[in-house]
Structures are given as C-alpha cells and as structure tokens.
Amino acid sequence: MDQDGHMYSSTMLEMTILRVWPCREMKRVFDQRYSARNRNESGTGAHQPWVHREALTMARKKIREYNSKQLLKAHLARLLGIELSLRVVQVTQSTNFTELIDQNRWLNTSKLVVKPDMLFGKRGKHDLVGLNLSIAEVEAFIKARMGKHVEIDGCAGAVTTFIVEPFVPHDQEYYLSITSQRMNNQISFSEHGGVDIEENWDKVQHIALPTQDNVSGDSLAPLTSNLPVELRKKMEKFISACYQVFLDLDFTLMEMNPFTLDPKGMPFPLDMRGELDDTAAFKSGKKWGDLEFPLPFGRTMTSAEEHVHDLDSNTGASLKLSILNPKGRIWTMVAGGGASVIYADTVADLGYAGELGNYAEYSGAPNQQETYLYAKTLLGSATSSADGQGRALLIGGGIANFTDVAATFKGIIRAIKEYVEQIKAAKLRIYVRRGGPNYEVGLDLMRSLGVDTGLHIEVFGPATSMTGICELAIDWVTSSGN
Secondary structure, three states, X not given: OOOOOXXXXXXXXXXXXXXXXXXXXXXXXXHHHHHHHHHHHOOOOOOOOOOHHHHHHOOEEEEOHHHHHHHHHHHHHHHHOOOOOOOOEEEEOOOOHHHHHHHOHHHHOOOEEXXXXXXXXXXXXXXXXXXXXXXXXXXXXXXXXXXXXXXEOOEEEEOOEEEEEEOOOOOOOEEEEEXXXXXXXXXXXXXXXXXXXXXXXXXXXXXXXXXXXXXXXHHHHHHXXXXXXXXXXXXXXXXHHXXXXXXXXXXXXXXXXXXXXXXXOOEEEOOEEEXXXXXXXXXXXXXXXXXXXXXXXXXXXXXXXXXXXXXXXOOOOEEEEEEOOOOOOEEEEEEOHHHHHHHHHHHHHOOOHHHEOEEEEEEOOOOHHHHHHHHHHHHXXXXXXXXXXXXXXXXXXXXXXXXXXXXXXXXXXXXXXHOHHHXXXXXXXXXXXXXXXXXXXXXXXXXXXXXXXXXXXXXXOOOOOOOHHHHHHHHHHHHOOO
C-alpha cells in the first residue's frame, strides 16, 4: 500500500525491482530469492526470501556494518542492560589515525580485524580483509587499499570506508537472521554459520512470528534444539534480545554471519548486516542517531538525483528520483510509491525496460513549490541529450484518496512552461492519467497547457486504466525512432 492508500500486486513490484537492479550481483540475489519464493509457495520446500517487505514498500535501506554493530550494542544496553563486548571504529579517507587511536586506546592493545564497509560481500576473495593485525599494520593495510577500484560481481567502484574491530579467535561459527516478511517476521538460526551458509541452508532452522509480537523461550526452542543443552538458554536469550532491538529500532533485516562466542562465552557478532525501514524515521530516527543510508556499491548520484535527495530531506512528503538510463526515451513522474513501480513494471513487461530513463515518485502531498522544483529537475534530465528521436513522459498515478491533484499539477505545469522549448527540441510527448480529489480541475489545467504551449499532451482520467498511457508512450517512441 502506498501513501495514498493504494494496494498493489507484490509480484508486479518484485518483478520491477528485478529489472532496475543497478548491477548483476543484485539481480542474481533477487533471482535466487524470487525463485525460492515460488518454490515455497508451490510447496516444494526452500526458505522464504528477503524481498517481500522491500517489494511492497521499497523502504528497506541498507546501513553499514559499523552502524549495525553500534546500534545493536547501544540498544541491547538501553533495553535490556546487556553489555556486548563489541568495539568498532570506522575509517574513511578523512580519518586521522593519531586522533582515532587517542580516542580508542584499545586499538593499541588488541590484535585487530580490518575490512571494507561498503555494502558488498566476498571481501576476503578480493584481498580486502586483514586478520590478527596490529594498529600499525591496519593503517598500512588501509593505506594500500583506500581509494582502490574493485569490481564485485559486475559492480565497480572505489573502496572508501573500512571497519576496524578486535580480532576474536574462535572455533565455532553460528548464523542468525531476523527478517521482515509480508505477514510476519522470520528468525533463522544455525550452528553452521560462515562462508558456507548457503551450501548448508538445509541445516538452518526457521520460525515465523506475527509482526510486533514479542518472542518467548518456547517459540525459540525449535531454533536451538540441535545445540548442546548447556548452550540453549544462552543462545535463546541472545536471540530474544536481538529480536527486541530489531522491533524497537524498526530493522527490516538483522543478520549475523557469522557470530561466535568470545573468551567469556558471550555472543559476539563477527560479520553483521542491517537494513532499516526508512519510513519509520519519524519515530525511530532519534534512536538511530546520526547514520547515513549509503548508496549501493558502485553507485554515485547524478546532480539531478542529489538535488531531489536534498528536496526529499527537507520535506514531510516523499520525492524520489533515480536515473536509470540518461539516454532513455521513456520517463516517468508518478504519484505514489506503489504506482511508480507498476508503471515501470508495465513498460518493462511491454519489452522496453532498456528505454526507461528513470524511476521517480512523489507522494505524501508535496506542496506546489516542492512539486515545481521536483518536476523541473526531472524535466532537465528527460530533455537532455536530444537526438532527434521521440521521447515520452508519463505523468501518472492511481486514484488518490487524500492528495489534491490540481494542486500538485499546478507545480508540474509551472515547470513544464519553463521547459517548453527543451521539450519540443527533445520531441517529448506527455501522457497524463490521474484520479482523486479535484482531479477534473487538474486534468483541465493539463489540457489547457497543451493548447497554450503547443506541446503534445494527452490527458486521461480514472475511467482509463492506470497503465494504459504506457502503450501510447511506447507507440510514439517506436514510430518516431527512425
């Protein structure tokens, strides 16, 4: 369900996410999970994948391992008085090692682990993990790799952020994952954690809990049934505590692979991944503290994306823009997160995913000025690099429950008026479909705009199917391509 109250098919949303993954590794992971879901729903086994909530809300935001561990440590202490022996520091290109050591004396007295904290895996296979090092060796290790360009499963970029923590010798590795799914939360546990967890997935135990329900020892018992009796209560206490942090901080994914027991016998996460529901920032942002939601590895923002990101950061509404293909011939400006995905999905289903210039959505009732600035930025991208071939802009959406369609259209119309010559030069035709409060006035304004400016604008109301304008746009770009 989007912010206007529309409900959409999860299959449509998931398929669109597959098509707009920014690199092959993300697509590979999606393929595996999407296939796993199909196997599960057909009753042939396999675990549930992690895509459901991401597909439905697009709110899952990955955070760095450093932040995941800091949040876990701080809020286990706050909520339950549990003190983990976790100690971590982050090293970036601007880090002063002398100051870092002065502020974290344990760096001089511990053997250390260092690795990139860039939202990608397979770090050891790319000579990016240092084990059992002194702080001087850590500094040399980072210096030799800081800024180095690497390619990880088709995603290329520079390594700019590292995490440093104590080296913990260990023999046993465990796996723990807590994930948000469509109708519940799933907890997965195994005593066979580590790099071979996928090969040992049949040894992972799972339980599903109703969303927001607390966990009990009885419900956790199936997870720990293969452990030695003396370990079960300790593990159940740790899993239960992690689950409370997961709920309290609006995590959508908390994964430790592996975690082990430190010399005092306390659970200690060695590698950790976390994702947060960024739509919960209004209630959990203060608890998250000053953390960033970094871009996927290898991804950098264009100036247009940065501008929209700044607009989004300073409004209570939602304004999103991702440039997929700067030379694409089909562009979207869609109201509602769910609707925006369905439009992209429809274009892809019709065979024109490669021509999608962007993913964009505005929702949460942005005011006229915000909509104007947003539309102006998007039009700048949609009309750049005119090549004589036709382009199309889809201004679409479902039937709004709350948003004043005419008010938001006034901002878009103001931006279009400023870009009339660029739109004509790019041979950009505009296709509009919208419904909701005051939609008749909004659609009439769009029709008048076409007449007054000489732009080709086709306008449709809720009697037309939501995605019907996609075919019109494709007909135009194909007929004008030669």
